[in-house]
Structures are given as structure tokens and as C-alpha cells.
Amino acid sequence: MSSTVTDTSTGATGAVSRALGEFYGSLRSLSAKNRRNLGIMAAVVVLFSIWAIATEGWNLFMQRVVDGVDNGFIYAAMALALVLIYKATTVVNFAQGEMAMFGTYITFVFSSDWGLPMWLSILMAMLVSALAAAGIERTLIRQFDPSNHLAITIVTLSLFLILGALAGVIWAYDGKGLPSPFPKRNETFGFLGADVEYSSVFTWITVIVTVVLVTLLLNRTKIGLAFRAVSTNLESSRLAGVHIGRTLQFGWALAAAVGTLAGSLYAPTTLLTPTFMGNLLVFSFAAATLGGLDSLGGSVLAGLLIGLIQTMAGGYVDRIGGELATATALAVIVIVLAVKPSGLFGSAKVERV
């Protein structure tokens, strides 16, 4: 794992700078009015922070920032899988969360039943779920024309039902404890007044590295090129001789692997149950949408944003409190989409008829 990172460090830097470039590019392309809106938003954030620090102190504020970032990266990890599958299918894959859940159970089987180290279990589970997703694509999805959205939607709904119930039959509904794959688990260190878990930091790094690796895979390989082509224009790609089926299969496999990773990073912070991805999925879905659905870097930034909104709104606004934090985060997304229908970092082209 670490050697891969070193090997590609130059490429990684390139991808990061490209992601940043994408971000700046989207800023540049904002019209004057939008730039003003963004300015207002920034001012609101600053004023809110000052007010928050003044009322309940610096330490609590920092702790909430850390909490928000912490949740945000988890949302981002799953959002990444959603972005990939969106590019691959152009329909709502209802089964995305259940696939990630199933993959996480496979991690659990490797680590708990086979006694393998966590990180190895995760890698193997990613591989298994990638293969399984490729199989699902081959047997269930490819039978239908990619433009037959109706049929594919039912297939994903069926998978949603089958995987959820099957996990219940196999692993029951009692929560399983999945340990964190990182060293110094459950230990914290102080950072500017906040308690930060070591494993959280490792999680953040893992998510960033994953984004970079996936970006490289899509930008530097032939299959990645084909994938981007297919997700942009199916017909033209077919006319260029691209194997649509195999390319979409690659997308499913990649999305499933990333989903398994996301689930395996999320499970140690909660309990592994057949329904555990449900609550995460809503936020990841939101992050993917807010990020523009086709921008990998955008989904990470949007994930962080949603995590922070949820924490800050829930923590500082009494009327919202813990119970309405979710609703608030979702409301913000709806507002953003109403202003910018293709998300914060999405390409302007939304129509894909």
C-alpha cells in the first residue's frame, strides 16, 4: 500500500493539482453574480465561526470542526463510489449501499473468521466485491440496453432487496464490531484544543489517497479513458469501437471496491449491521450531488461541507439540535441545487437524454 503511494507520488501530485485546478476552474467559470453569492456564503461562514467561538469557546468549536471533517471524509468515501456508479450507469443504483454493506461483511469475514489483518481483509474484500460487481454487471445489467433505464432500475431495486435480506440471513441483525484497520486505534491526540483520533487522521489520508488513485486510474489508463468516454457519450463511444459492456463492468467493479472501502472505514465508527449503510448513504448521495455527480474531487469537498454543516447546525443552533441536523444539511443541498443545478463542481452539462 505505502510503496504504491510512493511510486506514484509525482502522479499523485499531478492529480491533486488537477483536482485543485478543477476547483479553481469552476470558481473562475462562476459568473459575477455567483461569485458574489460565494462571497456572501464565505462571509456567513466567517461570521458564524466568530459567533460560535464567542459563545461556546474555541475548544468546542475546534472539536466540532474535527467532528464535521471526520464525518465528511466518511461521506466523501461513499460519495466517490456513487459518482463512479453514476458515471457507469446513469441511473440511480438503489443497490449501491447494500453492495458496500455486503462488501464490508466480507471484510468482517476475512478479519474475524479467518483472522487476517484488517488492512489485508479490506483489500481482499475490495477485490472480492469488485469481482462480484463485475459478475452482477455481466449477468444482470448487460442483458439490458444501457438506455433502458426502467429495466436497470428494477434490477438495482431487486439487488437492493436481495442483498439486504441475504445479509440478514447470513450474518443476522446483531451488530458486529469491526476494528479500525489503522494503528493506535481508539487513541486520540490533542490538536488546537480538540481531541482527534489517530484512526480518523488515517481515514482522511486513505480517502484522499483513494481519490488520487482513482483519478489516476481514470486519467492515465486506456480503460479509464474508455470509461470517461462512455460516461460522457455512450453512442459515440460505441461508434469508436469501445466495448461498452466491459467498460461499464469496470465501472461497477471499481465502484464496488471503493464502496467496500468506504463501508470498512465507516463500520469501525458504528456497528456493522445489514442496514448500517442506510443512514450514511443519504449524506453520501447528498455529497455526490452537491459535488456535481461527475467530479471526484468535488464530491470530497462537498462531503466535508455537509459534515461541517451538520455538525455546526446541530451543535450551535438549539432549535435544530441533534434531531434536525440531518434535515438542515439536506435543506442546504436543495438550496444549492436550486441556485446551481449541476452541483458546486459539476460540469455545466447536466442533460443526458
Place this chain on the structure above:
Amino acid sequence: MAMVTLQEGSPKHRAYVIGAWVLAAAVLLYVPFASDIGFAPASIDKAFRVTQLNDVIAYAVAILGLNLVIGYSGQLSLGHSAFVGLGAYTTIILVSDHGWSYFATLPISAALCFSVGVIVGVPALRIRGLYLAIVTLSVAYVFPTLVLKYESLTGGPNGKKPARGEGKLEPPSWAPFSDAGRLAQPLWTYCLLLGVAAVLFVLARNFLKSRPGRALVALRDNPTSAAINGVNLPLYKTMTFGVSAAYGGIAGSMLMMNRPFASDVQFALDLAIFLVVGLVVGGAGTISGAIPGSLVFVFVPYFMSEWTNDQEGMPPGLKQITSPLFDWLETRQGGRSIAGVFFGIGLLIFVFLLPGGFIDGMRKLRARVVRVVPNPSWRRDAAAKTAAPAAIETDAAAPVPNPTH
């Protein structure tokens, strides 16, 4: 090739159409009133079965409403559970806290849901595809949270129901079944709901044949061409969302007439998803598809659960084969979830056999028996009305309604 060929508009064709309607009406009346229903074994309480049929009617209305948005105007909505819930809570609150009659609440929930639907429909003008899905999904997700938050109004997690002994729909004395004991109330509800649903189905049919309705379909098939034709796009899209939400709201009210109890979990995201399942199983873009869709929605999970619970009522041969499986499942903690697996597999088989939905499949089946030759003059009129000049080839290229746009 078809065995019978009928000329559209001919007396024979008219007889065929009328015959089909009479048959349908006969089935609708026979099923609940028959002394013993085929699919209700004698041991099962008939009143309960009629209650389930009432659910079928209510959900059919909800699916029909959803179809207006997904099947006809081609926008994916995952938020209809919230509209059904809003209608249900409107009715149950007015009935239990303010002593309204159920019927009086119908226009209120329709109007309320229409307004909320329009509000959701406004962002839908700008937001499309998956982006719209997430917006509507948010609505579905937030609704139960609001129910919990405003506990004094909604009863919170304990649900809302009329005070004990109140809020019952008693049949009038003139009804022939008013002395049917336990059965009287569900049967009366059945008649009422059937009446409401019939009106709503006819309205939907007329709406789709009207100018705005045809514009809607044109809009789904080719947004640009419809715009060229001078259709007021934003207005119709928003209106559709509102009407669709109103149907959902009335469906919620109907559910409450049948079973006066509302709880937050009843109107959560699962409902939204299952409504979509019902819709696609029945057939997107068909009015009558709402009925098989709703039947599947209500009965298939029920029977799946019954069969996995105790294998009674299963075909004998199948029972021998599956009993080792069920014996094994018996010892497993989540063993009874197998019903969900079966339901999912059933759905998969269904989509492989009838990818266009039930109604589409039936039409293909019917086409083998009866062939209706369209009246040429009608066809020309219809083509002139709906087809946009620039879009003949592209229209033909996309005969399947596209649910995500």
C-alpha cells in the same frame, strides 16, 4: 398472428371494449362480495382480506400519481412517500383532533399536497435527472423527522389515531351489507374508496388526453420539440408535480379511511422506493398499470412473508423441496428475512420476462389474440397532435419512457 382482427371504431370493436369494461367492473364487485374468494383460504378472515383490497385501491392511486411524474413527464421522484404521509396525517389529524368527517378531509389533503408538490416542483424545473432524485429523496427522508419533531401535532413516534371508539366509517343502514358484522365496515370502505379511485382514474385519463397532458408526453419524449411547439414548459412541469402530489395525498387519506392510524415509519423512504417498484412492475406510462403494481405492492410481500413463516398454502411439491431450507433457516437468527430475498429474486425474474412492466406484457399477450386495426383517420390526427415536426426519427429511437429524465 392474432386470432381475431377488429377494425377500430367498428361495432365489434366497440363491443369488445365495452365487454372488457363490464368484465373489469364485475371483477371489482365480485371479489370483495363473493362468499369465498379464491385467494383467501377459508381460515383467513374475509374482513381482513377486504381491508387489504382497500389498501390496494389506495396505493393504486398513489402509484397513478407517481406515474404522472415518472411515467408521463419523465422526472424521477423518490419523494412520494412524503406526499402520501402528508395526506394521511392531514386526514388523521383533522378527524381525530377536529372531528371532521373523512370525506371532508379529502379536498384539504389534496390541496395541501398540491401546494407542497408545486413547491417541490419549482426546483424541479431547474434540477433534472439524478439531481432531482436527490432533492425528492431529501423530501422523503426529512418527512418522518418532521413528524417526530412536531410531536404535539402528529403524535410523534407513537403515531396518530382517533380517540378510542371514534373515527369509524360505519356503513349507512340502507347498504345491503350493513348487517354483515365485522365485514360491514371494510366493505363500506371498499365501496367508498373504489368510488374515489374511479373518479381519480378517469380524471387522470382525461388529463392525459387533454392538451396539457399531451404536452406532458411530448415533453418526456423530447423536451426541445415540446418547447418549440409553444408549450408552457415550466407551468406544466410544476403543475404535474402538484397534481401528482395531490394524488399521493388523497391516497394517504384513503389509507387512513381504511385503517385510521398513521406513524412516521409508515411513510419513510421504503414507501417511496416500493411505490417506484409498484410503478415499474405495473408499467411506467400506463394508467391501468397502477392496479397490478399496487396488487404486487400489497400482496406479494404479504404472501412471501406468510409462506416463509409457515409453509402452509405453498404448493405441495414445492413444500417438499423447500422444507430442508426452511428447517435450516428456522435455526438462524435472521432466517425469516429470506422473504426479502425471494421477493427480490421474483422481481428480477419479472424484469427479465416482462421488461416493460405488466401492462406492456399483457398488451403483447393480447396482441396475439386480438388485433385492433387503427382507424387511419384517427392515426393521422393523433400524429399531427403529438409529434413535433423535427423529431420523428429521434422520437422513434426512444420508445421506452426514460425514468431518470
Place this chain on the structure above:
Amino acid sequence: MVALSFVAAACGDDDETTDATDAPAATDAPDATDAPDATDAPDATDAPDTPDATDAPETTMGDMGGEYGLIDGMYMGAGDFSLDPADCPEDWDPMQGITDDEIKLFTSLPTSGPLAGFGLIADGAKSYFQYINDNGGIDGRNIVVDVKDDGYAPDQTKTNVDEAIGAGEYASLFVTLGTPNNLAVWDTTNDECMPHLLNGTGAAQWGDVENHPWTTGMQIDYFTEAQLWAAWLLKEHPDLTKVAMITFNNDFGKSYSNGFKAYIEGTDLEVVAEELHEPTAPNLTNQFTSLAASEADVLLIQTSGAFCTQAMGEVEKGSWEPLVIMSATCGSLSQFFQPLVDQGLTGAGTHIIQTFKDVNDPAYADDEFVQLYHETVDAQGLDSTQSTYATGWIFAFYMTEILKLASTYEGGLDRGNIMLAARAIDTLMPLLLDGLSATMDGMNDAYLTEGGQMAQYQVEDPGALGTFVKVGDLIDNEGQLGTYATVAEIG
């Protein structure tokens, strides 16, 4: 001492005019501090006799035959409790579901979905009934249970119960799970005169004998449980005064909250922070950041399911170190503590009110009933270490005792007598902690168990499960809560 102050507080410290319906009970309430030694409480080590179908009625109930039952067209029961069959629907059949060789019961609980784990209660209950049936049943009648899945959705529970009532096949409902679920059906069950017994939930409403005579609960109610916490805190940790709460945003969580707040009025205890959470919360991190900021001395975990484990994990990982008391619904070692161990945490130090013995606790390995449980359940092909089966045994045990008692009443076993018996049982479940008692007394006492023992979860090897160790005295307020009218008045 504690018990007396408890009663005083429960009735409102400064309100001497409180309703006196429960006064008789209050005066003969056994002093909690003495309870473990109470001589009249049968020692649980004698209990192996109890499940034996032939002995049980004599040892625990005595002969009530001539006194209670269907007398002159009225069902007359203990504690001034009576039922008039004329209030029931015209077609009400007292022998419904009861034949010469069978008694049919019905229950609705989640056997699929996130809370399917609770479905094992039904399997556990069936296992105990199997044992009873194998030993002769109730006077030769086998007990049969039909289970329906409601996925914990109240509307589905209502559908299931409507179907069951309409089917006209069942003598009684029992162990229907969940507060909202039972609230959804209790009007119907009472209108239909369907015994609605031993609800699997601790809401205080199940003691509403005046308005819902056909409905009873079984476990200690959440309201009382939270008051036991407060009583224990005041006695054992008078220096800890600031309390923080993490509360499930539903009736369940709020019952605890209200019970605790009602009790601490006028005491040194003060709630300084309360955070609610939704069932859909992805985790409790945000809530815990707010709670930790309050720097409270005590944390009350008033939630259930996976959130119990999450909450313990959050406390353990953070730098805030309050004394932790958690809902008894989170007490299962296998369900809620094992996952923590797997995650590299322990949950050590958490306090819980216990009312029943944990069948997996080595301390009870020699208990004859615990042994009987393990042998029987394993022989039936189930995994007896899954303690939810034991919970099923507890419910089934009480149900069996109710049926036995009803058989001794005037008019014999019928549905009216089952209901009378359910409000008159006075029997010791062998798994009940030694020293606790469990009685119902018609209009005077509508709650079966009102006591418990505070226990602390202690861990020796962080890589393995620990055990619960008793801290402080057993508190038994049997008979003091009276009926729901009392609770409704307090809060």
C-alpha cells in the same frame, strides 16, 4: 430507607395530597435494603421445581378456585379487578383459541429488518412452550404460538393484530414488541376483549388498568428504571450532581428522561445537558461533543440497539470520563458488548439496572434453572448462549403461569379467566434476581416487576467479555407504582 424516600419522591416530594390509591401498597412495601434477605421470598435455588407443570400452581399460587373466576356472569379477580363480558362484542367467544388439546396464542414482532434480533424472543418463547408441552402442557393442552413479522413498524403491527383478531383463532396476544406498536393496537384489543398480555416493552402505559384492562406489561418500566438510577445515584454517589443525557428521540428515550427528571426534583441532582438523536443518525459523535462540553459527572445513555454500543464507544474514546448508566435494554453481553470488544474497546465501568440473571454469566453457571435452560435450548438445536432466547423463556414462563392460574379459577380456563390471572400472578420467575419479587394485584398493582439491582460492567481482560458486578443494594419497589394513573400524574 431508600425505598421510603423513593416512594416519597415518586409521589412528589412536596405534594402531600397525592392520590392514595397506592398507599396500602406503599406501607407494606418491603424495605429495599432488607429485600435480599427477605425470608418470604422463595429462594431461587428452590426454583427448579417451578417449571414443572404439575407442582407449580401449588407452590406459588395457592388455591384461588372458589374466590375468583366467572361468578354470576362476571369475571371477578384479585385486587378488585373485574370484567363484564357484556362490555365485549356480541360475538365474543370466551373459549376462542382454547380447545381440549390446544391453546393458541399470537404475537407480532420484528423477525426481519434492523430489529430482527428481537424476533428471537418468539423463538425462545416457543422453546419454553415446547418444553412445557413435552411435559404435559396445561392440563394436557399444548401451547401453540403463531408469530407474524411487523418489522417494528406500528402500522404493520396493527395490520397483523387486526388479521389475528379477525381470524378468531387466538385465545390471547402475548409479548407483542415495541411501545408504539402496542399503543397502535391496544384500543382494538381492549374493544375486542382480546387479552393483550406481557407486552415486550417497558412503557408505563401498560399499567393503565382503568382504561385498558385487557393489556399488561412484563418488564420493569423505563420510567421506574430511570428513578432507580436516581435513587442509586443519590445514595451511592452523593457527590456527583451534574447529569448529562443522550436520549433516543422517541417515547422510549423520553420515558427515561421524564422518569429521571420527575424523581430528581428537589434533590441535588441536576440535568445540565440533554442531546436527542434520531433513529437515522449516522453516529453520535456530534451529540457527544456537546455532552462532553457540559463536563457533567454522570452520563445517562437512554437509547437502544446499536446506539448503546456507539454511545459506550464514544465515552471510552473521549477524554470526558463521567459515570455511565445505561438503559437495561442494552444489557445483552453478546449483542452490545461483544462488538465493542471486537472494535478494541471494552465498555468497562458502565452501569445497568438488572432484573434478571444473565444466563451466560459464570456466576449463575450452577443455577439449576439456568442449567435447565441451556440443556433444553441446545437440545432443540438453538444456540443457548444467545441470551435473547432466555428473554423469550421469561415471557413464556409468565404466560404459562398465567394459563395455569386461570385453569384453577371458577369456570376453568377461558379468556376472561386468563385476563384475571394475568392481573393476579404472584410468582417468582427463577431467572429473576434473587430477592426481587414479581406480583400483580388487580387494581392495586398493575406492574409485575418494579425493582432491580444496579450492576457495573467490569473487565479483567480487555480482549474478552467482562461481567456485571453488583454495586449497591437491591432496590425493590414492588407494588409501589400502583397503576398508570400514578405515573400519568407525575409526569
Place this chain on the structure above:
Amino acid sequence: MSRMLDVRGLHAGYGQSEVIHGVDFAVEEGEVVVILGANGAGKTTTLRAICQMISTTGTIELAGQSVVGKSTTEVVRLGVAHVPQGRGTLADLSVEDNLRVGAYVRKDDINSDIQKFYEVFPRLGERRHQLAGSLSGGEQQMLAVSRALMGRPKLLLLDEPSLGLAPLIVQDLFRRFGDINRDEGVTMLVVEQNANLALDIADRAYVLEAGEIAVSGTADELRDDDAVRKAYLGY
């Protein structure tokens, strides 16, 4: 000259509705053939049928090899490149990535070809790192043709290349098509409404009407045919 494309008795359509009712035509190697016709005559459908994007019956032979029943990918790999109506630009990809996708079926080095098209169309070279979606219509058409040629096809199908472009740009474009046909030896089948321009570069032409061939002949013959001129050429 050998026969590049031979179509006989072609029926094709969408779902249950048939659009092409028995069409015969042929394209010889090195030729530019134009299919003319009004909107809805079935021109696009014909091209889609050649690429097997819709269900077809009849005979379609590409250099003697039957393609009916093959998948679109296989047809492309046999050497057919299709520039669809509306150009089919991969809008979210850069210009260079578009060209790379065009060469997807090739296994050899493609960089020299990319350089070549940057020279042929300098505008593309200037914008190689821009997203294709940000190009003008004419640039996108250049890109589309370049992308199609990146696969080194034997037969290039062009569907309404003039659609939505300014007249000057269209003229320039058609001149370049002529150049490409001459210099690269690429056989072309062009579908056009703008008959004048198309006939200028074409060797032969067919006129489609309601899914059937109404008229056929050399470009000059058609231009001289009064009936055709009135009906399709507009003068």
C-alpha cells in the same frame, strides 16, 4: 475498384415501426457517395443500420463480409467509422482525449496521428487541453471527423455534417472532406440535406424518400435532373 459497401434489400426500424423498406445501394472503394432526402426519409436510420445500432434485415456487406447480426463494436473494428448527427462530441473529455478514444481500437502508436490532425486542423492543436464541449460547432465537427479518422477506417459515415453550422464553415468543412477522401483514400458515405454542397464532393448520389430509394445516379446526373433539383435542391 472493389466494392466497399454493398446493401441489398435492407429493412430497418425502431421497435415495431419500420422506417427503411427494402433499400439497395453500394459504395465503391475510394468513392464519396451521398444519400439525400427530406427529414424523416430514413437517412439516419440507414447509417445506423450499417453500424448495426438498430435491428435490420437484408444484406449489408462490408468489403465482402456480412455485418448483419454483428455488434456495433465489431462493425467498427471491421473498419467503419461513423460520425453521428450532432457530432457525438465527448463533451467532458479534452480534445486530445477525444482523439485517443477515436483510436481506441488501435494497438499501435497513435501520437503521430494525433500530431497529424493538429496540423490538418490547427484550431484543434491550439485547444488540445480544453474540454471538447467548450469548442464551437465547427471545431467540434472537425474534432468529430478527426476522431473518426483516428481509427484508420476503410469507410467513413457522415451524418448531416452541415447541421447547425454557418455556411462559410460548412463550405470549408466540405472542402476538407474532399481533401481527406483524396489524400487518405478514405471511402465516404455522407447523409445530407444540403444537397448542393454534398453533390460537389460526391461521386454518386441516392435520394431516399419515405424509406425507399427514389432516384440514384452520379452526382452530375442528379444535379442535372430537373425533378430532383426542384424537389431536393431547391432551385
